[in-house]
Amino acid sequence: MPGPAIASPWKKAPERRSERDLKREAVLTAAARVFSERGYHRTSLDEVAQILNVTKPTLYYYFKNKEAMLFACIQHGLDMLEAVGDADPAPGERTGMERLVAYLKRYAKVNETDFGRCAVRISDAELSDASRKKVRRIKTEIDRKIRELVSNGIEDGSIASSDPKITAFALAGALNSIGHWHQRDADMVGQKIADEYIALLVKGLAPRTR
Amino acid sequence: MPGPAIASPWKKAPERRSERDLKREAVLTAAARVFSERGYHRTSLDEVAQILNVTKPTLYYYFKNKEAMLFACIQHGLDMLEAVGDADPAPGERTGMERLVAYLKRYAKVNETDFGRCAVRISDAELSDASRKKVRRIKTEIDRKIRELVSNGIEDGSIASSDPKITAFALAGALNSIGHWHQRDADMVGQKIADEYIALLVKGLAPRTR
DNA sequence: TTTTTATGTTACCGACAAGTAAAATAGTTT
């Protein structure tokens, strides 16, 4: 009978993740890319496997099934979007508008990633009831954050809006829509589009000079 | 050998469409509804047939295949959107901004229909190359129209925009995004949302009083 | 009545893709 294993502290250093985790992550990254590019249903797991130079059953070693893969992709994307809200600097330092604009820029940046696009583009109708419920929870939280920023801006007078709820929807909707066509127009790249979008949303179409 | 049939003028009156056309249209309407609600891939033709109280092969009497159905739905939706541009009153009567806002409101209204949502929500990646090409042509035309309105507004000073191209994308994208929500939030109905969206786009978030 | 045309149904096929079982391989431990 072997004695108790001696703990090797550097073996558990967080940056040294197990190979399994790395591979699982690679599967997820590949899935996110192809899901977001070609759509969930049009993507077969054989394709995902091929990208990784493995065969389909290998994927099942890392994920229970296709839906679990999609759920992980969407969740990761939503987690990134939610983290955008946590990077919000302490309220009071800047106006609500400034904080909102900074938030929207970070939000748009996440939407440029494969995970972000998965979260935004793929309908959660693909998911099981349980997964969808979790996804909806995070989406609600993100929406709440945007509304909060809008409300703060209204309070401090830096934002004019009659309805934070609809405004929050409109902002998210407008930014999410970027992901839908930006691959059609490869010439204008992400950040520029996002900046123009945000400028439009901030300033509006109507001229401000008189 | 029968003599030449005597033409019966009232038989060809345009409002008296053949039963076949009516049924074909019913198929299309049912397809548009369920495609836009549940998505193309998640919809089986058996479902569509069931809605109409027929069996699947009957659908094939009216359409060549599933993709032809989808194409007809999308095309009809896009035709409606394109018609929105034709309803534009003579230029010169009003400012570019007024014309654009009126356009956007009609556009949003179309997007409340099943066909409009099909056109906007379902990726044209589902279509064959030939169909997609046609669809893209109409989409380009719609985009051109929006750009034209924006440009006119810029010229007459009623619209402030640095880039009509991105602005047109942003406008369409924002309105299209309405279709993604509105079933989740049944309490706020279409036109109200659209009006708020448009108001935001026109006035912007930044307050105009000083 | 017979024939033709339009419309619909039953019963089926075939393909594709998700998912699984079980064997193969390689690395590690005993």
Added chain:
DNA sequence: AAACTATTTTACTTGTCGGTAACATAAAAA
């Protein structure tokens, strides 16, 4: 060496669904 563990493959099953063939029915035409 032997045994065990982790990982991946080959080969297979299975369900779903788009699509079709062939027949049924009924109305209109001849």
